[in-house]
Amino acid sequence: MSAHTAGARTSTDGADDLATVDAFWRAANYLSVGQIYLMADPLLDEPLQPEHIKPRLLGHWGTTPGLNFVWAHLNRVIVRDEQDTLMITGPGHGGPGVVASAWLEGSYTERWTHVSRDAEGMAELFRQFSFPGGIPSHAAPQTPGSINEGGELGYSLAHAYGAAFDNPDLLVTCVIGDGEAETGALAGSWQSNAFLHPVHDGTVLPILHLNGYKIANSTVPARIPAEDLQSLLEGHGHRPYLVEGGFDGEDPAAVHDRMASTLDEITGEIRRIRSRAAAQHAAGQQVERPRWPMLVLRTPKGWTGPTEVDGRQVEGLWRSHQVPLPGVREDPEHRAQLERWLRSYRPEELFDDDGRPREHVSAHVPAGERRMSATPHSNGGELLRDLRLPPTADHAVEVPAPGAVSASATGTLGGWLAEVVRRNPETFRIMGPDETVSNKLQDVFTATDRQFLGRLEDTDEHVAPHGRVLEVLNEQLCQGWLEGYLLSGRHGLFNCYEAFVHIVDSMFNQHAKWLEESRRIPWRRPVASLNYLLTSHVWRQDHNGFSHQDPGFLDHVLNKKPEIVRAYLPPDANTLLATMEHCLASRDLVNVVVAGKNEQPQWLGPHEARAHCVRGIGYWDWASTDTGSEPDVVLGCAGDVPTIETLAAAGLLRTHLPELKVRVVNVVDLMRLQDERAHPHGLSDREFDGLFTTDKPVIFAYHGYPWMIHRLTYRRTNHADIHVRGFIEEGTTTTPFDMVMLNELDRFHLVIDVIDRVPGLAVAQSALRRHMVDERLRCRDHTRRTGTDAPDVADWTWQGA
Numbered sequence: 001m002s003a004h005t006a007g008a009r010t011s012t013d014g015a016d017d018l019a020t021v022d023a024f025w026r027a028a029n030y031l032s033v034g035q036i037y038l039m040a041d042p043l044l045d046e047p048l049q050p051e052h053i054k055p056r057l058l059g060h061w062g063t064t065p066g067l068n069f070v071w072a073h074l075n076r077v078i079v080r081d082e083q084d085t086l087m088i089t090g091p092g093h094g095g096p097g098v099v100a101s102a103w104l105e106g107s108y109t110e111r112w113t114h115v116s117r118d119a120e121g122m123a124e125l126f127r128q129f130s131f132p133g134g135i136p137s138h139a140a141p142q143t144p145g146s147i148n149e150g151g152e153l154g155y156s157l158a159h160a161y162g163a164a165f166d167n168p169d170l171l172v173t174c175v176i177g178d179g180e181a182e183t184g185a186l187a188g189s190w191q192s193n194a195f196l197h198p199v200h201d202g203t204v205l206p207i208l209h210l211n212g213y214k215i216a217n218s219t220v221p222a223r224i225p226a227e228d229l230q231s232l233l234e235g236h237g238h239r240p241y242l243v244e245g246g247f248d249g250e251d252p253a254a255v256h257d258r259m260a261s262t263l264d265e266i267t268g269e270i271r272r273i274r275s276r277a278a279a280q281h282a283a284g285q286q287v288e289r290p291r292w293p294m295l296v297l298r299t300p301k302g303w304t305g306p307t308e309v310d311g312r313q314v315e316g317l318w319r320s321h322q323v324p325l326p327g328v329r330e331d332p333e334h335r336a337q338l339e340r341w342l343r344s345y346r347p348e349e350l351f352d353d354d355g356r357p358r359e360h361v362s363a364h365v366p367a368g369e370r371r372m373s374a375t376p377h378s379n380g381g382e383l384l385r386d387l388r389l390p391p392t393a394d395h396a397v398e399v400p401a402p403g404a405v406s407a408s409a410t411g412t413l414g415g416w417l418a419e420v421v422r423r424n425p426e427t428f429r430i431m432g433p434d435e436t437v438s439n440k441l442q443d444v445f446t447a448t449d450r451q452f453l454g455r456l457e458d459t460d461e462h463v464a465p466h467g468r469v470l471e472v473l474n475e476q477l478c479q480g481w482l483e484g485y486l487l488s489g490r491h492g493l494f495n496c497y498e499a500f501v502h503i504v505d506s507m508f509n510q511h512a513k514w515l516e517e518s519r520r521i522p523w524r525r526p527v528a529s530l531n532y533l534l535t536s537h538v539w540r541q542d543h544n545g546f547s548h549q550d551p552g553f554l555d556h557v558l559n560k561k562p563e564i565v566r567a568y569l570p571p572d573a574n575t576l577l578a579t580m581e582h583c584l585a586s587r588d589l590v591n592v593v594v595a596g597k598n599e600q601p602q603w604l605g606p607h608e609a610r611a612h613c614v615r616g617i618g619y620w621d622w623a624s625t626d627t628g629s630e631p632d633v634v635l636g637c638a639g640d641v642p643t644i645e646t647l648a649a650a651g652l653l654r655t656h657l658p659e660l661k662v663r664v665v666n667v668v669d670l671m672r673l674q675d676e677r678a679h680p681h682g683l684s685d686r687e688f689d690g691l692f693t694t695d696k697p698v699i700f701a702y703h704g705y706p707w708m709i710h711r712l713t714y715r716r717t718n719h720a721d722i723h724v725r726g727f728i729e730e731g732t733t734t735t736p737f738d739m740v741m742l743n744e745l746d747r748f749h750l751v752i753d754v755i756d757r758v759p760g761l762a763v764a765q766s767a768l769r770r771h772m773v774d775e776r777l778r779c780r781d782h783t784r785r786t787g788t789d790a791p792d793v794a795d796w797t798w799q800g801a
Contacts, residue, residue: 018256020363021072023350024104025252027361028068029304030345031100034122035129036061036323037338042122043347043355048339053329058130059137060093062321063177065303066209067097070175073259074372075364077267084170086488087372088160089139090186091177091209092150093321096129098139102373104357105365107144110374111523119355141517141524145373147380147487152510153177154185155480160204161192162484163377165470166426170202170377171270178221179214185476185507190236192477193292194454197466198277203270206238206294211301213318222298229296239291241266244298247316255299266293287465289453306341309334376489381525383489387428387584390419392577396606399574402622403601403647403798409640410535410597412573413580414443417493420584421447421468429485431470431478432495439495439535440597444469475503482530483511491528491584498534498594499541499550508590512560515588519563526587533580534594538703538727539641542739549731549739551704554670557592558708562679567670568593569703571643572602574609575668582613594703596640601798603643616669616681619691622800623650623664631663633758634692635750638667639703642726645740646701647798648747653754656768660758665691673712685717694718697757699750702726723753737789741776748772748779 034042036059041052067089078085089098102108103125109117115124128134139146148159160174180186196204212222221229226242233240243262245255273290280287302320307313314324325341328334350361369375376382395416397407420428421444430436430444449467456463470481475496482492511530518524534553541548557565566589570576576595583591603620604612612618621627637646643666653662667673669681676682683691692698694717702709706724713719730742740746755761755769762769782790 017076017364018253018260020360021076021260022252022256023358023361024075024364025068025072026345027104027350027357028071028097028100029065030342030347030350031103031122031125032064032068032096033061033305033342034126035059035096035099037325037328038126039131040123040127042126043119043351044339044342048328048335050329050335053335054127054131055329057323057326057328059096060322061096061305061324062213062301062318063091063094063209063211064097065305066211066297066299067091067094067175068101069259069299069303070173070207070209070297071097071101071372072364073256073263074173075366076260077263078366078370078372079364081267082370083267084370084375084377085372086147086163086170086172086375086377087145088148088156088163088172088174089146090148090150090153090156090175090180092138092153092180094150094175095136095138095140095143098143098146098373099125099129099135102144104361105371105373107371107374111144117356122351122355141514141521145371145375145378147378147484149510149514151513152506153180154183154476155483155507155510156180157186157189157204157206158192158477158480159484159487160206161189161196162481162486163488164196164202164204165429165481165485166200166490167202167377167488168200171205172202173205173207175207175209178208178210178212178219181208181221182219185480188474188477189480190233191472191474192481193237194289195451195470195472196292197287197451197453198274198290199281199287200466203274204292205266205270208233208294208296210296210298211303212316213301213321215321216318218318233294233296237289237291238294239269240294240296242296242298246299246303252304259297262295266295269293286456287453304344306337309337378488379523379525380487380489380527381587384525384528385427387420387491388423389581389584390416390423392416392574392581392610393606395419396577396609397573397602399602399605401800402603403800405602406599407573407602408440408597408599409570409573409576409595410533411440411443413533413576413595414441416577416580417441418444418447424491425468427490429468429470429482429490429492430495431482431492433475433478433497433500434471434473435495435497435536436469436471439497439533441495475500476507479504479507483507486528486530487514489527493531493533493584495533495535497548498537498553499548501532501534501553502550502556505553505556508557509560512564512590515564515590516561519588529583529586529589529591531580531583532590532592534592535597537594537596538731539639539739540596540598540736542734542736545733546731549727551594551727554592554594554704555708557590558670560590562671562674564588564590566591566681568668569639569670570595570613570668571637571640571666572600572604572609574602574604574606575613577606578610578613579668594639600640601644612666613668616672617665617667617683617691620664620666623647623798624662625654625658626661626663629661631693631696632661633754634663634665634696634698635754636665636667636692636698636700637702638670638709639701641740642701642703642745645745645747645750648796649750649754651799652747652751656751657761657765660754670712673709675715678715688716689718692716692718692722696721697754698722699753699757700724701745701750723757725750725753735783735787735789737779737793738783741780746776748775
């Protein structure tokens with residue numbers, strides 16, 4: 001990296017400029033320390049007393065001075081270049097610095113008027129940090145300018161690229177902690193620059209901050225040889241620049257000078273890259289993948305903090321990670337050391353007698369929305385525009401009668417999504433792990449290509465430097481891109497194999513929590529919902545086997561607050577179209593849609609499907625035999641394959657027990673099963689009882705793990721009468737019908753359940769029960785002999801009345 005270390009600064013920047021940068025940095029450091037320790041005496045008007053100190057010291061110092069250093073220098077560049085900039089802070093424990101900079105820039109007070117920009121407000125700023133009823137220690141939704149909380153590490157760089165897509169005028173700087181750099185999510189994110197278009201997209205400037213240590217140990221990136229780190233970063237397509245300083249008592253002025261010079265070179269190089277790409281694009285030439293610059297910043301952990309505490313090194317070591325002086329309330333020496341630390345920033349030079357930042361502290365603070373703490377790109381709902389959604393009727397499957405035609409649900413959706421892309425060429429993207437074609441969404445390639453800036457070859461299909469589909473075989477990267485894209489004001493869809501979306505379980509957790517917190521903050525505007533399309537699902541992964549068979553993401557999602565999550569199981573193509581139209585128009589939600597990709601019978605025409613989706617749950621009279629009377633049994637179903645098996649079972653009951661009154665209820669919106677007091681979409685007890693009765697057996701065929709239905713319905717009057725069939729963790733490489741038989745979800749088993757649970761049938765219909773058992777054995781034997789399902793099962797169609 002030494003080969004790319006910057007030289008002299010431009011003549012437009014002098015010592016006075018860097019003096020103001022230093023003043024902002026010292027002010028931010030002072031405010032950061034104050035947030036960790038103080039609850040009174042913010043300007044040190046009197047010697048610190050125990051009552052001035054918080055009773056519980058919570059917060060993190062170690063990474064904070066480096067973040068403040070970066071923020072101060074970026075402000076100088078923003079003012080000079082009039083550059084719209086979003087700063088993403090990856091180190092999760094740098095919250096004090098981001099909050100401090102937002103307060104210095106005035107945006108914190110604009111958002112939280114009770115935290116005024118004076119001594120009184122400073123005291124409130126300090127008191128609220130990591131305090132009951134206050135704000136978290138991370139750069140949470142409460143923090144202006146933030147879209148990446150960092151409570152869990154690894155997602156910052158993916159978020160940065162997501163925010164940069166389709167934002168050509170935006171510079172997204174991303175500070176990556178060297179502890180964070182050890183995570184798998186961050187390691188995969190370096191590949192993102194192969195997808196960033198230098199004309200249509202913005203610029204991402206990664207800043208790898210090497211301070212050497214994480215919580216209690218050294219970090220790998222800080223300990224590998226410098227030449228190895230440079231080779232690694234160059235291999236990822238970057239040109240790394242190095243700024244190193246602050247060690248062995250070095251004067252910060254020298255480090256400021258090196259940082260300013262290096263940022264000048266980096267921003268100049270970015271301008272040259274974008275200018276060259278714009279010229280290529282204007283000339284109709286292929287835009288080449290640039291080698292984007294990045295910065296490696298090496299400073300001591302806990303820089304400018306206590307050098308030693310109780311005779312042990314603190315600055316430059318892991319001991320500075322959290323609270324360097326832990327005993328300030330009880331220990332007078334620690335308290336005196338804290339006061340010396342705070343006064344080392346010379347607060348009297350930074351704040352006037354009323355506690356307001358002095359003029360030279362704010363000299364390089366950008367104006368208005370150019371402030372990184374006030375950019376609308378960090379509050380994406382301010383920029384969000386509704387999608388222009390095409391009519392679903394233009395892409396619907398004509399269904400003259402239930403079961404009369406077959407179609408692929410996701411294949412049908414692909415045509416509609418292609419039109420969504422055409423109508424929204426700058427605000428909608430589809431992301432997924434190399435599965436767009438596998439998931440039968442290939443019609444989107446009639447409207448767009450996969451975006452990729454790497455080397456293209458003649459054998460590539462639908463791959464180009466610019467496109468609306470982003471594919472990379474890394475679910476975490478897809479999730480991170482989409483989160484950044486949504487939180488900065490756009491729309492998107494993440495399609496994935498159902499079994500492997502679990503890779504982003506924790507990322508989903510963080511996003512759901514972000515949405516939950518954001519809903520409580522009046523100035524956070526609603527953003528487009530995070531939409532999952534899960535296909536290649538458990539019941540049609542018979543060819544890939546047990547490793548691909550897992551419907552548990554639904555269980556994970558439904559653990560979150562009901563106002564945040566939705567789960568949809570459309571039974572056919574037209575209900576999938578109506579469901580996806582609703583999801584793409586929604587705000588501040590996580591929508592999970594599970595639908596198959598295989599050719600399957602279609603049940604509802606476009607108008608019936610839309611009405612069914614509006615209701616979320618429906619009594620299918622055409623499949624039922626209880627018209628005008630109370631049923632003997634209710635067959636419930638949720639999911640496309642469970643719907644097929646339920647209807648097949650209803651057909652068998654019509655044939656063998658024509659006097660039995662059967663009611664078929666299909667569920668699209670899974671949350672309709674829950675009590676209205678527990679979820680906004682829940683049915684009232686009266687509505688639920690009207691569909692499922694209060695005392696009749698309910699045989700419910702469910703897409704996922706059976707206990708989820710019990711969890712959703714445990715408060716219902718007839719919960720004891722609800723018997724659920726679903727995935728019971730039985731799988732292998734086999735045929736589609738053998739897969740449902742393995743899990744006892746097949747039509748024959750559903751009929752057996754009816755016989756076992758409807759009063760009077762167990763004895764009277766013992767022969768029919770035995771026949772159903774024999775049918776299961778016959779179908780099992782057929783698969784073992786031929787490798788295929790029996791024709792009467794594979795070719796089954798609904799016969800109607």
